[in-house]
Amino acid sequence: MAKLRVTSGRQVCSLLAEHGFSEVRRRGSHIVMQKRSAGGTVTVPVPDHAELKLGTLQGIIRQSRLPRSLFEC
Numbered sequence: 001m002a003k004l005r006v007t008s009g010r011q012v013c014s015l016l017a018e019h020g021f022s023e024v025r026r027r028g029s030h031i032v033m034q035k036r037s038a039g040g041t042v043t044v045p046v047p048d049h050a051e052l053k054l055g056t057l058q059g060i061i062r063q064s065r066l067p068r069s070l071f072e073c
Contacts, residue, residue: 002072004057009048012060012071016044019066035064 021033
């Protein structure tokens, strides 16, 4: 497995938007992204920080159900 690259919350939001997610709302320092499909709705909160911690990024990857390779170096 390759290493995850250091990304900001806004970079993650733009990557999610490229894969069908849309911004639903903002509250404080968090952006809530959502993807609707026939199988249900996937909601992912993303902190609007300059650098996301590794565990936070891993949680976003898990919740979004996108392949980890999109977030690797």
